[in-house]
Amino acid sequence: MTEPAVIDQAAPLHPALDLTLPPAPVREILERAFAEDAPSGDITSQLLIPAHARATAVLNARVPGVLSGATVFRDAMQLVDPGTHVELLLADGDTFDAGTHLARVSGTARSVLMAERVALNLVQRMSAIATKTAEFVRLAEGTRARITDTRKTTPGLRILERFAVRCGGGFNHRYSLSDAVLAKDNHLAVMTGGDPAQLTALLLAAKAQLGHTTHFEVEVDSKEQIEPVLAAGVDTIMLDNFTVEELKAGVALVAGRARVEASGNVNAGTVAAIAAAGVDVISVGALTHTVAALDLGLDVELTAA
Secondary structure (H helix, E strand, C coil): CCCCCCCCCCCCCCCCCCCCCCHHHHHHHHHHHHHCCCCCCCCCHHHHCCEEEEEEEEEECCEEECCHHHHHHHHHHHHHCCCEEEEEECCCCCEEECCCEEEEEEHHHHHHHHHHHHHHHHHHHHHHHHHHHHHHHHHHCCCCCCCEECCCCCCCCCHHHHHHHHCCCCECCCCCCCEEEEEEEHHHHHHHHHHHHHHHHHHHHHHHHCCCCEEEEEEEEEEEHHHHHHCCCCEEEECCCCHHHHHHHHHHHCCCCCEEECCCCCCCEEEEEEECCCCCEEEEHHHHHCCCCCCEEEEEECCCC
């Protein structure tokens, strides 16, 4: 196997963000993944690969990107066999070029082959999210806007996908429905019964029931809703599917009385103009719901014990 080239380590894209994952939920995700992928072991490797055979492998980047899931890759390998040795050559949040070697693995061949798909699936998806996030963060540079994710994540993988967003230099929105109040258009329609004149009073009554530390955000889809929502003293107002000119007008109207979030129609072609409109937050569902796995491969060599 060829030796990897010397790696030029890159600093994390946003060193202020927490780039650690709690071990317990990661282990739970991995246990579920292996219960699905190898409920009774890997019968192919058991049939074809001698028990004493050893394997060495390199996690290789076939395209450039931002790494996320390095520790998850390691944990997946070692959950199958604690004796598997994994050397991480880059850290989560580091950038890399095509051809970069990201990790080295050595252990029993059966263990490496059994862990390969689960380990790759997760590191490929997480790195794709980090890479896409980094693109949006770069496009918003020079503005005050934070790029954040949404709850449009893969069920059961939210903690990993949110971590990947941080690896790309983005920020996390509320983690779950239990973390903050976010009244969207459907909530408002039910609350008001179609009578917008009641909006301020209803929001004030709702806010009065909250603890003082609970964040209160309201989505609006027209400029006319901004003043009634602000009159309720909300913390954040979300301008949903506003044009860039409407966003500029909305930011001017809010005038610092609440944090302003832009949502809807955000893509690589629009995010720079949205950020330049002066909003504080841009939430982007596409960071997690439409990414394609980044092309990373595990190049394995089997050797005799």
